[in-house]
Amino acid sequence: MKQKNILLTLKKYRVIICCIFFFCSAGSYSQTLTKNEIYGKVIDEGNIPVSFANVMIINPKDSLIINGCVTEIDGSFQINTSYQGEILLKISFVGYNDFSQIHILEKESIINCGEILLKTNDQLLSEITVTGKIPFVSYDNNKIVVNIENSILSDAGSITDMLSRTPGLISDVGGQISVMGKGSPIIYIDNKEVVNKDELNTLQSNDISKVEIIRNPSSRYNASGQPVIIIRTKRSRKDNTMIQLYNNLTIARKVSDRGGLQITQNTGRYSGLYSYSYGVYNQKQYADYFQTIYNKDYAMDNISNAIQSYSNKNHNLFAGIDYQIRNNDYLGLKFAGSFTDDTRDEYRNQKITKSNISENIIRDLNSVKNKNDDYYTIDFNYTMNRDFNTLNLNASYAHKKYSEKTNMDEIDIISTDYARSLINSQNKYDVYYLSADYQFEVMGITSQLGGKYSKIKNNGYSENHNLNTTKLNSYDSNITNEEVSAAYLNFSKNIRGLTIETGIRYEYTDSKIKTSESLEHNRLTSSKFFPNIGLNYVISPKAELNINYNKSISRQLFSQINPNVIYLDSLSYIIGNPYLKPSYSDNFEIGLILWKKLNFTTSVETEKNPIIFVGINDDNNTDITRFTYMNLNKAKFYNTGLSYSITKGNYTLALNSNLMFPDMTINYMNREKKIRKMMSSFTFNNSYNIPNIDITVFLNFNYRGPGDYEIRRFTEQHSLIAGVRKNFLKDRLKATITMYDIFHKNSGGNYDTEYGNISEGMRINQDTRFLRISLTYTFNNMKTRVNNNSANQKELNRLY
Secondary structure (H helix, E strand, O other): OHHHHHHHHHHHOHHHHHHHHHHHHHOOOOOOOOOEEEEEEEEOOOOOEOOOOEEEEEOOOOOEEEEEEEOOOOOEEEEEEOOOEEEEEEEEOOOEOOEEEEEEEOOOOEEEEEEEEOOEOOOOHHHOOOOOEOOOEEEEOOEEEEEOOOOHHHHOOEHHHHHHOOOOEEEOOOOOEEEOOOEOOEEEEOOEEOOOHHHHHHOEHHHEEEEEEEOOOOOOOOOOOOOEEEEEEOOOOOOEEEEEEEEEEEEOOOEEEEEEEEEEEEEOOEEEEEEEEEEEEEEEEEEEEEEEEEOOOOEEEEEEEEEEEEEEEEEEEEEEEEEEOOOOEEEEEEEEEEEEEEEEEEEEEEEEEEOOOOOOEEEEEEEEEEEEEEEEEEEEEEEEEEOOEEEEEEEEEEEEEEEEEEEEEEEEOOOOOEEEEEEEEEEEEEEEEEEEEEEEEEOOEEEEEEEEEEEEEEEEEEEEEEOOOOEEEEEEEEEEEEEEEEEEEEEEEEEOOEEEEEEEEEEEEEEEEEEOOOOOOEEEEEEEEEEEEEEEEEEEOOEEEEEEEEEEEEOOOHHHHOOOOEEEEOOEEEOOOOOOOOEEEEEEEEEEEEOOOEEEEEEEEEEEOOEEEEEEEOOOOOOOEEEEEEEOOEEEEEEEEEEEEEEEOOEEEEEEEEEEEEEEEEEEOOEEEEEOOOEEEEEEEEEEEEOOOOEEEEEEEEEEOOEEEOOEEEOOEEEEEEEEEEEEOOOOEEEEEEEEOOOOOOOOOOEEEEEEOEEEEEEEEOOOOEEEEEEEEEEEEEOOOOOOOOOOHHHHHOOO
């Protein structure tokens, strides 16, 4: 039987296997590259490779950058371009003199620049002038590259603030980032996947060099099919110590503030980054909730008006050390921690009407919720480079403890009945992670292979105390263990104007859930192959065509399968579904890039077992709503996107738009209901640097039209953001003033939904209009007193 299953699997993926063998064999017949190629290696005066240097090819006629990259850890670089004619090769890095060289590119040129020497520049960093007009946004195959360094986004504040204003990305009022037309992303900082979003608060936007957005990632990244955001941090090789102080003051209905200290140190083979920040976030908002439950003999309306206040105190710590073992081998160790105390006060006036009872029920609800969310992670990384082969090893451990305590009072205004309850819940998570990635080149085929193993352990409970009777109303506990093993193989080949990338990923998941109501574990396993293929064809120097396909999985989140009860009030609660299935998707996208500025994409996603969040009747009392997660049979999503960017002189413009057409069917009032209303979104980002006075002004506009997302129908929302930035004291002091949501039209979560026999919705007035004043002062280029390099370092390097 096993042999038969193996044969069926091989038969199912015979096309993929044939493609892989074809690409391998093609290498022996064709070594022709699709584009002109320029490559070489950058070293310093000590014959040490210069990592992460900026390499650009520039059109000498208009100073516009044609293409560019950063050097690898071993100092090597390679740039492919379809441009033909005279170009200026320019290499720059902080602390070194720029290198420039003229070349002529003809059809299918291959230029070997050999070893390029960068000489040390003893000038202060503030005196170094970088020339060349780097495009704010550029398009490379399936990737959108946003250059943060030297742009207005470098002073946005935290990484979360920066991403919320990055072209091609959308942020909701809760700070959740999504890729326009593709949904929630997986975020990497350099080569490390972000496990917890609190890690994004450990760095500042001026630590970032660029952001890469991959809409359809290859098998190298994951099997989820989610888009990938790679945040590239800056690197400095010159021996120095830089200290930075920053503060972001936010004025809205309530005042919030975040300040921090960051130290960057480079000494010989050692580099370190240390940071601490503390923030106090306060918010006040108003919300109206409405719900109708159509029971068998009567209907019940529940209308609530709420006033909600939030107070959040957060500490963030980060310490990272990188050590250069040899010229091409690096060892890294990092610690990141986030410790949060959160208090939420809510007053709610609730009116309940039943069609079979003449009298209304009017209640006042008061709740105070205290939450503690502590998280830390320890990461180890080893990178080895040999010529064009790279090995990367990662190991990490993360711990998260989340506890919540809620005091709730419910008063019936008419009968004066009084109910008091205390709800406690806690969840502890331990996450273990191992990964290995190896990249090499054989017969002109760039190959990547690797694997990962992760284990997540969760132990949690939830209890509800009746303070009127001092009795324990309910107690729920759960123990969850999940293990994921994965392996991938990816190939990339250039054949006469056509770049082909194909790969396959195998993942095995084993989840075990044990609750207080079950004696045995509920076990969920999945095992599947996930293929991907991408084609990039250079039609002309001004046009590129991209075609991508991948198969993906969306696993259940722990919150979606956690069976612990979270009580909202006496008439509603949230509970996970331990029997929830993962969803699988087939994704197909076509893209066209014109003039390196205009990008058009259209895609279709077919999803099996999509996961939705719904309200249904409680099994014992139909007046009580149970909010939980369920699977539908299938769904389709059609997307069409258009983006445009231009950098001209001191002006930068980026436009992004998307149309999303859902197609799914749900059950409402014993009949089928179609979810098909289109949702549109549009972002407009532009900035202008005023010459002579060195002031930058910027204006951003975000729009999302009404439409269906999952089973909810959202209302229209839009926001206008404007600001100004000014540098002082030779750029050591940077001041930015930003006004968010000027017309207060960012309604955020306003929605209506219908499912089963329940219709509900929300109208919210959130604290989205605010003024932010950001100050950053940098003590830079403080020379280190100790140099770890020995006098005979150059000779020692020859031993390796």
